[in-house]
Amino acid sequence: MKKVEIYEPAGCASGVCDPMIEADLIRIEHMVQDLRDRGVSVSRYNVMDDMPAFMASFVVKEAIATKGIDCLPLTVVDGKIEMAEEYPTDFALAKWAGLPWSDLEVYADREKREKTVLFGYSDVEKKSDCDDEDCNGDCSCCD
Structure with a gap:
């Protein structure tokens, strides 16, 4: 180490x-x-x-x-x-x-959750394409 x-x-x-x-x-x-x-x-x-x-x-x-x-x-x-x-x-x-990489994934996931809590979203999780099921066809929610 x-x-x-x-x-x-x-x-x-x-x-x-x-x-x-x-x-x-x-x-x-x-x-x-x-x-x-x-x-x-x-x-x-x-x-x-x-x-x-x-x-x-x-x-x-x-x-x-x-x-x-x-x-x-x-x-x-x-x-x-x-x-x-x-x-x-x-x-x-x-x-x-x-x-090891398996441990790094845990920290990456934790940071993603912290961004969501602090800022209301995570840049990683923000959608670039609309999914009709999530938006009922209104893609403005994903932009």
């Missing part, structure tokens, strides 16, 4: 968070625990609490020196930055962690 590290900004130290950021943090925490339960080495480092970890990583120091602290969060897999400035999806984390 691979080594996954997430280098995070200060976060919600004041106790006031944007609801979308807070939801993302909760999702990431659950995903990290899920990966750990599967035997994946996953570490999270907060810039306020874990500065030695930031200083020990050449790629993280270089990213911050080049782009500033706004490059956080950074997701590093086996010493290579895979994502910057946002948290990865559950599917991406599972893929980078080297989980």
Whole structure:
């Protein structure tokens, strides 16, 4: 399995968070625990609490020196930055962690359901062609 590290900004130290950021943090925490339960080495480092970890990583120091602290969060897999400035999806984390395809499908399905709950539809599920049974011949509902 691979080594996954997430280098995070200060976060919600004041106790006031944007609801979308807070939801993302909760999702990431659950995903990290899920990966750990599967035997994946996953570490999270907060810039306020874990500065030695930031200083020990050449790629993280270089990213911050080049782009500033706004490059956080950074997701590093086996010493290579895979994502910057946002948290990865559950599917991406599972893929980078080297989980088998059967497990990846579970995460893809979960993301599809989350999009449906958050936004009322999933881009993946949105129909491009009308099915008469679903629309009673009125294809405007599928556009």
